[in-house]
Amino acid sequence: MDVTAPAPNPVAPTVDVFGTTLEERVLLAARDCIGAKGLRDTTVDDIAVAAGCGRASIYRLFPGGRRGLLLAMVHAEVEALLEGLADTVDAAADLPTAVAEAVHAAASALAVHPVLQRSLVEDPGSVLPYISFDGAAPLYARVAAWGRDHLARFVGPDDAEAVGEWAARIVLGHLHQPSTRFDLTDPACVRHLVDAYLVPGVRAGALA
Incomplete structure (x- = not known):
């Protein structure tokens, strides 16, 4: 599942009276249904009913x-998370603060994500191959590009990509196999990881 691919949308979006497109309604309905029933037990019909449309519209x-x-839903969730992290990073005064706050915010959001957490418990085989x-790899590439966009003001563009990928690997590694030693939802713990392991590497690279 390539989360970097644009969500398929071959038809013009239909906006309802509340200003929400049908595509957005369907994606929200998919998230709600899967969070409530689980991935295996959620059908296209369930999502269509929740979105207030016919299954033909979804197809x-x-x-x-x-x-x-599902691919489009994953893409939308990843982009929404990165958009929220951008605001945090863009307000940071330095690289360690930016990365620590981004890692903490991402890990905290994923820890309570209803679809992801339910899937990890009930059907890990549907999730683990992609994290x-x-x-x-596609997710790391997407976050690396995000790092170039939002971290290059602190370091060079290539280093910014590397830092973005480092952050993604830390978050996904913890999500896949949580550590009893490090808690990424604890901001002090995340700052220690950044100061102890990321900052020395960035400084060494700058001096090389």
């Missing part, structure tokens, strides 16, 4: 049906 919006919809080993 028109998301070619591939259920899989295409570990080669399956996580």
